[in-house]
Each structure stands twice: as structure tokens, then as C-alpha cells.
Amino acid sequence: MSVARADHDNALKALAAGDIPGYMNAVGRRAREASKVLRAADTGAKNRALRAVADALESARPALLRANQQDLARGRENGLDAALLDRLALDDTRIDAMIEGLGQVAALADPVGEISAMNYRPSGIQVGKMRVPLGVIGIIFESRPNVTIEAASLCLKAGNACILRGGSEAHASNAALNDCLQAGLAVAGLPAGAVQVVATTDRAAVGALITLPEFVDVIIPRGGKSLIARIAAEAKVPVIKHLDGVCHVYVDATADPAKALAIAVNAKTHRYGTCNTMETLLVDAAIADLLLPELARAYAEHDVELRGCERTRALLPQALEATEEDWAAEYLAPVLAVKVVDGISEAIAHIERYSSQHTDAIVTEDYTLARRFMAEVDSSSVVVNASTRFADGFEYGLGAEIGISTDKLHARGPVGLEGLTTQKYIVLGEGQVRQ
Amino acid sequence: MSVARADHDNALKALAAGDIPGYMNAVGRRAREASKVLRAADTGAKNRALRAVADALESARPALLRANQQDLARGRENGLDAALLDRLALDDTRIDAMIEGLGQVAALADPVGEISAMNYRPSGIQVGKMRVPLGVIGIIFESRPNVTIEAASLCLKAGNACILRGGSEAHASNAALNDCLQAGLAVAGLPAGAVQVVATTDRAAVGALITLPEFVDVIIPRGGKSLIARIAAEAKVPVIKHLDGVCHVYVDATADPAKALAIAVNAKTHRYGTCNTMETLLVDAAIADLLLPELARAYAEHDVELRGCERTRALLPQALEATEEDWAAEYLAPVLAVKVVDGISEAIAHIERYSSQHTDAIVTEDYTLARRFMAEVDSSSVVVNASTRFADGFEYGLGAEIGISTDKLHARGPVGLEGLTTQKYIVLGEGQVRQ
The missing domain is CATH 3.40.605.10 (Aldehyde Dehydrogenase; Chain A, domain 1)
Structure with missing residues (x-):
């Protein structure tokens, strides 16, 4: 046998x-x-x-x-x-x-x-x-x-x-x-x-x-x-983990407003139950009064409930008051936390504190800010001028996806065939010995 | 403050x-x-x-x-x-x-x-x-x-x-x-x-x-x-582990005897206390009577104690009898286990069972056997016609080495700067949204 x-x-x-x-x-x-x-x-x-x-x-x-x-x-x-x-x-x-x-x-x-x-x-x-x-x-x-x-x-x-x-x-x-x-x-x-x-x-x-x-x-x-x-x-065996997706979009004052609007709406409303859906929108104070009222109208069409910081509520009285829990929440629902921040440094600090390191995006036309966001935001996917919803094995061209890893070691982000493999060293010689 | x-x-x-x-x-x-x-x-x-x-x-x-x-x-x-x-x-x-x-x-x-x-x-x-x-x-x-x-x-x-x-x-x-x-x-x-x-x-x-x-x-x-x-x-934190180095050299009947001799001597005697030192030598039965007596003379010059299987001891009566423990031993000393095997299949099966998956080598001039050994031996370094002693960050050109990983996930084999980093996805767009 x-x-x-x-x-x-x-x-x-x-x-x-x-x-x-x-x-x-x-x-x-x-x-x-x-x-x-x-x-x-x-x-x-x-x-x-x-x-x-x-x-x-x-x-x-x-x-x-x-x-x-x-x-x-x-x-x-x-x-x-x-x-x-x-x-x-x-x-x-x-x-x-x-x-x-x-x-x-x-x-x-x-x-x-x-x-x-x-x-x-x-x-x-x-x-x-x-x-x-x-x-x-x-x-x-x-x-x-x-x-x-x-x-x-x-x-x-x-x-x-x-x-x-x-x-x-x-x-x-x-x-x-x-x-x-x-x-x-x-x-x-x-x-x-x-x-x-x-x-x-x-x-x-x-x-x-x-x-x-x-x-x-x-x-x-x-x-x-x-x-x-x-x-x-x-577990006593390594685990490739996918914990939560508390994803952010930060709209800088240097953003193209049309792109910001399209991305912020898509990232929240394209699907509510997915891990790469935006849960918190961060808006630069210098563009908030221009952008937020228009965004609020778009979200209202999708019946998205807004929960804002004090400065958000000054511009959008219809928004509920956001609590500490809201900043850390993965709603998986038509609910969005909104915070007005003073530029990219405050945005990055907020993301550092509350993000689940899954997917975070910036909207900006500024070259240096885009580079800074990419270098400093420590998430499995960092996005410039596109919707967080793209964080997906098929969209990334992996062909298929067994999951999305929020771990740092081995596989990070969407895991395709490559994440199911490892690499070993190959040494080829013609009789070499160590001197 | x-x-x-x-x-x-x-x-x-x-x-x-x-x-x-x-x-x-x-x-x-x-x-x-x-x-x-x-x-x-x-x-x-x-x-x-x-x-x-x-x-x-x-x-x-x-x-x-x-x-x-x-x-x-x-x-x-x-x-x-x-x-x-x-x-x-x-x-x-x-x-x-x-x-x-x-x-x-x-x-x-x-x-x-x-x-x-x-x-x-x-x-x-x-x-x-x-x-x-x-x-x-x-x-x-x-x-x-x-x-x-x-x-x-x-x-x-x-x-x-x-x-x-x-x-x-x-x-x-x-x-x-x-x-x-x-x-x-x-x-x-x-x-x-x-x-x-x-x-x-x-x-x-x-x-x-x-x-x-x-x-x-x-x-x-x-x-x-x-x-x-x-x-x-x-640990509640990921650990990059280096467990033991039970490394093998398999000398096939198709080996160049001069290369086999040089590699087998170097892999054992270059340094005894290192993790990439050979601990078990596997010799194809078809070349054993030619190779083993000459090898035994070389090892005797280095005062290496031999512990052999029955077929080894028939050729080398001076060898002690190897026990089950010897096949799994990391001696870190001038001691070598020697086994005569019937070709590459038995060699790979022995390595599969006893290797610590650190570094294993074959000596052969046969193209197909070399390819088979590389594909089937599941060790962090697989070596063809060179000494196991090369498994080292400096020898591999990593510039430096923080250790050698015997894990499969994240870093495998010598760990240099790259093993101390990870990769995140970067997505660059011009306002794209998910359809």
C-alpha cells in the first residue's frame, strides 16, 4: 500500500x-x-x-x-x-x-x-x-x-x-x-x-x-x-492575514477638483461592503469650502450618511458629529467620516494613526506632494489620483487573487500566484571551493 | 517636550x-x-x-x-x-x-x-x-x-x-x-x-x-x-529564524571525480563550526568504490571522523557505524556521516527526510540530473558543482548579511538589506475611478 x-x-x-x-x-x-x-x-x-x-x-x-x-x-x-x-x-x-x-x-x-x-x-x-x-x-x-x-x-x-x-x-x-x-x-x-x-x-x-x-x-x-x-x-504556523480596511482619500488644496470629486464619490459609493472602500475622507482646509458642499450633494444622491469634524460641520450642517470611534471605523456601509485638515502633514499623521495600512490615496497635481505621500504613507497600496477601489488583484494584473494581505512580511497587498510561492537560492559552479 | x-x-x-x-x-x-x-x-x-x-x-x-x-x-x-x-x-x-x-x-x-x-x-x-x-x-x-x-x-x-x-x-x-x-x-x-x-x-x-x-x-x-x-x-511578532544547518553533498556517478573530491573535502573541512558546513555525504553506489577510499585518505589528513552506513563500512572499515541520530546531526565538528545510495532518487529522498533545508549540493556533469536536483530539493540554497560553504551573504553578493533564514516565508537563505525591507503597491492615475 x-x-x-x-x-x-x-x-x-x-x-x-x-x-x-x-x-x-x-x-x-x-x-x-x-x-x-x-x-x-x-x-x-x-x-x-x-x-x-x-x-x-x-x-x-x-x-x-x-x-x-x-x-x-x-x-x-x-x-x-x-x-x-x-x-x-x-x-x-x-x-x-x-x-x-x-x-x-x-x-x-x-x-x-x-x-x-x-x-x-x-x-x-x-x-x-x-x-x-x-x-x-x-x-x-x-x-x-x-x-x-x-x-x-x-x-x-x-x-x-x-x-x-x-x-x-x-x-x-x-x-x-x-x-x-x-x-x-x-x-x-x-x-x-x-x-x-x-x-x-x-x-x-x-x-x-x-x-x-x-x-x-x-x-x-x-x-x-x-x-x-x-x-x-x-496559530503555530505563519498566517497571511487580511484584517480590516480603514481606507482614506486625502484631497490636497492642489487637487484638480473634478478628479477629487470623481475619486471621492467612487471610492465611497462604488461598493460599500468591500475592504478597499474609502471610510474616511480628509480634505485640505484650503479647498474644503469649494469641495465639501458639492461632494455632500453627490453623497446625498447615494444616501451616504456623513459624520464630520467640527470644521466639516461648519460647512455641512447636515453632517452628524464624528466621534473618536468614527476615525477608526470600517463601516462597510453608506457612511463616511469627513475631517478637514491643515495640509498634507496633518493628513499623513491622521492616516498614520487611524489607517489599517490597507489602501490610502491622495488627490493632488503637485509632484513633490505626490512623492512625499508615496514615501511616507505606510500602507499596502498607496494611490495617487485614482480610486482606492482599484486595490484588487485583477485590477493590478495579478490575474487572480487569493486575498489581500495587511501584513508586512512575505506578501503585502493583493496576493496572487507569486504570493503563494517563495524563492530559494541557486548556485551553479564548475567545481569551485571556498578559499 | x-x-x-x-x-x-x-x-x-x-x-x-x-x-x-x-x-x-x-x-x-x-x-x-x-x-x-x-x-x-x-x-x-x-x-x-x-x-x-x-x-x-x-x-x-x-x-x-x-x-x-x-x-x-x-x-x-x-x-x-x-x-x-x-x-x-x-x-x-x-x-x-x-x-x-x-x-x-x-x-x-x-x-x-x-x-x-x-x-x-x-x-x-x-x-x-x-x-x-x-x-x-x-x-x-x-x-x-x-x-x-x-x-x-x-x-x-x-x-x-x-x-x-x-x-x-x-x-x-x-x-x-x-x-x-x-x-x-x-x-x-x-x-x-x-x-x-x-x-x-x-x-x-x-x-x-x-x-x-x-x-x-x-x-x-x-x-x-x-x-x-x-x-x-x-513570540507574538514574526520571527526570521535560523535553525540548524544539516547540509548534504550528493556525489552522483556522473560526477567529475576531481571536482567531487575537492568539493567534498572543502565542504567539510574549510570550517567546522559554520552552518553551511556539510554534515552528511551521500555517494552514488556506482562511484563509491572509486571515490570513497581516496576521500577517506583526504579526510584522515584533516582528522575527520567518519560514520558510515553498512555499504560505506564495507569500503571503509575504519569508519564507525552511523546510527539514525547521525543522519540528523549538525556536528559542527570534524565528524562526517557517509551514506552510499542508489542514485539521485534515493539521495533526494534522504535529503527530504533529514536535511534542515539550509544548503544541499549535487556533484554531477549530467544536465538533466542537475535540473532535477534544483527543482526537487527544497532547501534555501541548492548548489550544483560547488561547495556548500558558499551559502553566505558576502559570497552571494548581498554586500552584508544579518543572518541566514531557514524559513520559507519572506526571507529565505542569506538575509541582506533586501530582507530587511518589504514592498508596497504604488498606483498612479490621472483621476481614474472603478467602473
Whole structure:
């Protein structure tokens, strides 16, 4: 019996016995074994697997919709709210999107094996870096079943084995999607352990997954801030975190007013629930009386509630009074905090204090101020004269995105295939020894 | 009174009261404040500071040697062994080396602000990455006082504030070196909090330093494996780890025997105590009877003790019997484990199982085997036809090295200035909004 087969059998035995740590240990061991095959798998095999998963989804539409109906029915019984039920729901359009996404990931360049910066050294050796997979990635997410396909496809293309722990409310849907993933791996001759969907809704599985440094190289949680913070606090494995998005737009006196208006409206109203939505607008005092009344009219058309500082309220009496909490708030709603500041220094100091270091923007036509804002604002995306809403893997040209990192180490900002890899040094010689 | 000044006073007050967590909190806050100035400091100011520290060291030679004599006297009283006393000792040659090192770091290109891969997107925005400092770096190290200057200079050049916690045995030396660092910062007009040497030998200071995520962005421990493992287990801040170096050389049947001999001898005997020294030699069975007797003669000249597998001992009866522990051992001594394997697959499997993923080498003239070894061996440095001893920041052309990372995320292998920075996204537009 092969090692992989034995690990699979051990996993099932542990699961049947209700031994969740034992089950996750076997899942982890199986992922580690699969990762050794995947890291050397050629681009063609990985792409064949992705396209075969797409074919399997196409054939499995009735089964997927049936499984999803079970989840939805149970969700309604359990009193899930309308927004959650919507995120949980699959329909033909969403299945189409998953199929299209698989094709897009297959079409992306393979990051694995890229060799860069090979240079000769005085000793005669040639040194550079090779991009290689991270190994095994654990993904913990909630409700939306399409994340199962998205995350698996990106991990696979980057040569990593993955362990997927979706929300218990999507359990039947994820199991049906897993059948399609397994079918695709089998077509390409890749190991079944390359993608494993955790087969229990027991919460102890998460606790086990994040404390297996021997088998798991990194954890990527996708979900609410409290989930992510809890995972980061308890993990014994590195975590790529996405905490909150308290994003700012600062409009300097040197801004083009038309650009400022367009950007400030778009950054707030394009979508309210996204992490790159502006939550606080900072306006230079020297342009506030010109800009704020016009902006307030535009926001009123979108029913955006304004909460302002004293100087804002002097210009906009309809604004509510902003409290200390407002400056730190991620509303994810049609609400905007507005503060009048005395120029770029106060704006940068405010951002330094309250920003979540996700995405912050300046609107200015001044070359030196633009350069200063770029150098001094310590956020994962710093934007000049464009909407914060662009902070996104697709908009940045990464081809796809597994999440946005608010960490500084390893991956910062939108994380695409490259963020799922690392680089090792390669040394090529002709028998050189150290003198 | 300035914030920085107040933090400094608070630190001293807490220290006088024996409140170590309070002291480290004030040190951390002061470092964070200084990091905001440093990240925007221009290259000229940083280089002026480095050269002024070198000048201060030159002037302070008598004071440095006096302080070091105090440490040595106390060390001898406390029964430190000869090796530790040697690492602790300063003399004019070692002070020369520190002064030269400062000049070398000043001469390195400034990594901060480098903008790369700026590309236009279909939306009209231009997106790329800017290299920026990490922020505040905590360095924990033992005995060798020159690390104080080395670490401070690299952190400063990369635009980071640093907090240095040296060994208690070097306390007086480090305090004298700190005077030179402070003098250099003052000359360049950089904040005094940019480099802080922890002014207490209380071990609680380490516990506090590694649990201050608000003020410290990353911890780099330099020292023995047990120290690093303990810090990694207890830290609430990311740690760039250097665990052990169990390095392999695999000699394939396709190797040039002269290169194999030179590399195998150099990788073991060039220095015994370094992390990139070979600890296990793997020899293809098809070349073992040709190579091993000649190698054994060379090792005998260096008094290297051999511990072999059964097949090795059939060829080299003088070798001791290797046990399971030998395959995982980092000897750091003139001892070598030797195993005869049946070709590259068995070699890679052995490395997969026992390597610490630091540096592993193959000797071969076969193109396809070289490519396979590079792709499949998952170590921070993978070497073809050269000695493992080249795995080093200076040999790789990084200009300097703060350590070697055996982690996969962020920095892997020798860590130079680039490893002390991160990248943020920069988005430049002319008023673009998301459609």
C-alpha cells in the first residue's frame, strides 16, 4: 500500500472514530506527500487538471445545484440571514464564473521554476534565485462555496498542496465541488491529496489545522476580522492575514477638483461592503469650502450618511458629529467620516494613526506632494489620483487573487500566484571551493 | 517636550523602578516614533550617520577596549570557556573590521524607495511596487559585540529603527558601542531612538521585546538553536529564524571525480563550526568504490571522523557505524556521516527526510540530473558543482548579511538589506475611478 493511500485510510479511520486531531494529522501528512509531487509537476499537467476540473463542473451542474439546495434548506432552517443565504447560493451564472475562473488560472504564466538575477561572483560561482512553491497551504473560509474552486486552482497552479476548510453551512456544496476537483486531479495524474476538502464540520478541525507546522507551511484565513485575529493568535504556523480596511482619500488644496470629486464619490459609493472602500475622507482646509458642499450633494444622491469634524460641520450642517470611534471605523456601509485638515502633514499623521495600512490615496497635481505621500504613507497600496477601489488583484494584473494581505512580511497587498510561492537560492559552479 | 524625549524619560524611569515590561514598552514606542523619521530619511543622511559611527569608533578605541576588559574580567570570574571569551574579546583588528564594515554598508545601494515593475493596466492606472523599510526590528544575540555594529548598520541603511538585545556577558562593551552609534546618529540629525541598545541584562526584557506587535515588526534572533526555537515559540511578532544547518553533498556517478573530491573535502573541512558546513555525504553506489577510499585518505589528513552506513563500512572499515541520530546531526565538528545510495532518487529522498533545508549540493556533469536536483530539493540554497560553504551573504553578493533564514516565508537563505525591507503597491492615475 502506498504512503498516500495509507494516509488516506488513516484519515478516514480517525474521522470515523471522532478523533479530529488524528484526522487532521493524517490529512496534513497526505498533503505534505502530495506537495512533493506537485512541486515537480510540469505546467502542462497542472493546466490539464484545471481544465478537467472545469469539465467536471460542467457535467456536474445538476449534482452541484442539488447539493447546494440541501445547504440552503438547512441554512433557512437555521435562520441564516438573506445576505448569508445569497453568498451561499449557487446558480448557473455562478457555476459559469467558476468554470471561467479555472480557464483564467490555467492561462496564467506558471510562476514555479522562474530563475532570476543569476550573476557571476568573483569566486566563479553563478548565483540567483528560483521561484518555488511554498508547500502546503491551509485555507479557512466561510459561506461562499466558489472560494473552494478559486483557492484550489490558485494553490494548484502555484505547485502547492492545499487543505480547504469551508464553512459548515456550505458543507454539502463543498463536498460536491470536491468531487469535481478530484476528478480533475485524476485526469492529469496528479495525487488526490493535492487538494483536500476537510470532511468534518467540527470546529476542532480548524484548531488542529493551524497547529501543524510539520505539515502546513502557511494558513490563509478568509473571513471576518474576528475569525482572522483568533486564528492568528492561536496559530503555530505563519498566517497571511487580511484584517480590516480603514481606507482614506486625502484631497490636497492642489487637487484638480473634478478628479477629487470623481475619486471621492467612487471610492465611497462604488461598493460599500468591500475592504478597499474609502471610510474616511480628509480634505485640505484650503479647498474644503469649494469641495465639501458639492461632494455632500453627490453623497446625498447615494444616501451616504456623513459624520464630520467640527470644521466639516461648519460647512455641512447636515453632517452628524464624528466621534473618536468614527476615525477608526470600517463601516462597510453608506457612511463616511469627513475631517478637514491643515495640509498634507496633518493628513499623513491622521492616516498614520487611524489607517489599517490597507489602501490610502491622495488627490493632488503637485509632484513633490505626490512623492512625499508615496514615501511616507505606510500602507499596502498607496494611490495617487485614482480610486482606492482599484486595490484588487485583477485590477493590478495579478490575474487572480487569493486575498489581500495587511501584513508586512512575505506578501503585502493583493496576493496572487507569486504570493503563494517563495524563492530559494541557486548556485551553479564548475567545481569551485571556498578559499 | 517632544514625544521621543518623553518616551526616553519614561523608559529610564521604568528601568530605575525595575519595571522591565514598562521599560521595554517605552523603548518600543520610541523605536516606532523613530521609524517614521527613518523611513523618509534620505540616503545621504543614513550614510553620513554610518560614516560618523565609524569615526566615533576610531576615536573611542581606548574606551571600547577598557569596557571590553571589564566584560572579559567578569566573564573569567564567571567561568566562561575559552571559546566564549574569544568571541567576546575586542582588539584593534576587530575594531578595524567594524569600521570597515560600516564603510561597506554605507557604500551599498540604498534599497529603500526602489520602484519596480510599473505597468499600465487597461483601466489606465499604472501599478508597480515600491521597496520600503519593515519599520522596527528587534535583534537578540549572544556574546560577539561586533554584532551590535553590524546589525545596527544594516537596519539603519534599510531605513528601520532597531532594538538590540546583546548578551549580558558583553554588557559594558555594548554600552560603549552604543555611545558611538548615538554619536553617529546625532551627526546626521537622525533620531536617537533609531538604534536602542537594551540597557538591562534582565532576561524579562527579551520576553517583553518579542511580545510587542504594536511596536516591533519583526524579531531576528542570532544564536543557538534552542534560543531561537524558544523565541519563535513565545513570540507574538514574526520571527526570521535560523535553525540548524544539516547540509548534504550528493556525489552522483556522473560526477567529475576531481571536482567531487575537492568539493567534498572543502565542504567539510574549510570550517567546522559554520552552518553551511556539510554534515552528511551521500555517494552514488556506482562511484563509491572509486571515490570513497581516496576521500577517506583526504579526510584522515584533516582528522575527520567518519560514520558510515553498512555499504560505506564495507569500503571503509575504519569508519564507525552511523546510527539514525547521525543522519540528523549538525556536528559542527570534524565528524562526517557517509551514506552510499542508489542514485539521485534515493539521495533526494534522504535529503527530504533529514536535511534542515539550509544548503544541499549535487556533484554531477549530467544536465538533466542537475535540473532535477534544483527543482526537487527544497532547501534555501541548492548548489550544483560547488561547495556548500558558499551559502553566505558576502559570497552571494548581498554586500552584508544579518543572518541566514531557514524559513520559507519572506526571507529565505542569506538575509541582506533586501530582507530587511518589504514592498508596497504604488498606483498612479490621472483621476481614474472603478467602473
